Amino acid sequence: MTFFFPPCAGSGLRLGLGGAPLGNLFEAVSNDEARELVDAAWHSGCRSFDTAPHYGHGLSEHRLGAALRGQPRDSFVLSSKVGRLLTPDAAAARTQHGYVDILPFRQAWDFSAAGTRRSVEDSLQRLGLARLDVAYVHDPDAATHGAHAPRVLRQVLDETLPALRQLQHEGLVGAIGLGTNDVDVVLQVLAEADFDVLMLAGRYSLLDHSALPELLPQCTARGVRVALGGVFNSGILATGTRGSAPTFNYAPAAREWVERTARIEAVCENFDVSLRAAALQFPLAHPAVDIVMLGARTVAQWQDAQAMLRHSIAPEFWAELRVQGLIPDAAPTP
Known part of the structure; x- marks a missing residue:
């Protein structure tokens, strides 16, 4: 299918709202603050x-659904994900996987066809909506x-993606x-299957160009539209190298990343x-990329x-970055 992520109405800015902070990633956000942001x-x-x-x-889905349900359904694009199922457990830790003050559920991997259907149906109930875009x-x-990755890949190809096509x-x-x-x-996955869209976090940014040589050209050729997350690489491209310790990929940034960012x-x-x-602005110049999804925490x-x-x-700014070898010759610029 042909699919495009809509830009901001009125301004045309290719910016969407990522919902991880709405789930209390690293620090709590109140319900009122979450609603104010959306x-x-x-x-x-x-x-x-x-x-x-x-x-x-599930907290992010609850909050986002509550904020969007009053809007005309065809006026926005909403995405969610499959692969993890939630089971209620009053004794579940309230801090897990970097999220704090979370809802009382246990999380388990499930890429099966049945698990995929249940995941979508559960998400729709949390959102209070009848479809995911x-x-x-x-x-x-x-x-x-880890060691289970080959089995997971096989199951994604044999069960998860076909189940999603059926739900489609x-x-x-x-x-x-x-x-x-x-x-x-x-x-x-692309070597064996087709899909419509890709949410890629952190691998095509001003600092990390690892998606550029092979993946993004394939996406362009095959009509896979790309939404980018993590364009600040979890912090270092938002805060720079000065002040508190910069982070890259949610960990203290290695020296090579700090030095490159400083340049x-x-x-x-x-x-x-x-x-x-x-x-x-840099990653939006690539023709495969539709939009940047920003994990904003505040208005x-x-x-x-x-x-x-x-x-x-x-x-001239982009040209100077290229001359200094800070962006690849093959990278499109705005």
């Missing part, structure tokens, strides 16, 4: 929203599953694809460009991202 995004024109059962053990297979990669046929989901931060697993910062200073503006962060996308950046 409402602010909506009123600014945002029409693309992403969530997952993993985000706060996008359903992603969540984190089927080797870093997550029934009208419960629209586009289907993968949601991951791993390039290799996407290439492995990018120096070019930013020479051209009076915000690092955040460069980080948001101020959302408004800042909009301002950064509007920030004027001279072509």
Whole structure:
């Protein structure tokens, strides 16, 4: 199917709201703060929203559904994910997987056909909606599953994706694809199957270009539309290298990433460009990429991202990054 993520109404900014912070990722957000953020995004024109059962053990889905249910259903695109099932447990730890003050459920992997159907139906109940516009297979990669990764890959190909196609046929989901931060697993799936969309976190950014040589050209050729998460690489491209310890991939940044970011910062200073503006605008230049999904925690962060996308950046800035070897020759620039 042909699918595109809608930009912000009115402004045309290619920015969507990622729902991990709505599930209390790393720190708690109150229900009122969560609603204020979604409402602010909506009123600014945002029409693309992403969530997952993993985000706060259903908390993000509850909050996003409550905020969006009053809007005309065909006026926005909402994605969620499959691969993890939630089971109620009053004794479940309230802090798990980086999420705090979560809902009382246990989480278990399930990529089976039956588990995929249950995951979608459970998500729709938490959201209070009758369909998902996008359903992603969540984190089927080797870093997550270790020695079980080959079995998971086989099950995704044999059960999960066919089950999602059936749910697509029934009208419960629209586009289907993968949601991951791993390039290799996407290439492995593409070698044997077709899908419509890809949520790729952190692997095509101003700092990390690992999706550029092979994956993004395949997506362009095969019509797979890409939504990018993690364009700040979990922090370092938002905060820079000064001040508190920078993070990359949700861990302290290795020296090579800190040094490379510092070189990018120096070019930013020479051209009076915000690092955040460069980080948001760079990946959107690739023809496979539809949108950046921003995991904003506050209204101020959302408004800042909009301002950064509007920030004027001279072509000479991108040319200097290329001359210094900080972006590849093959990378399109705005």
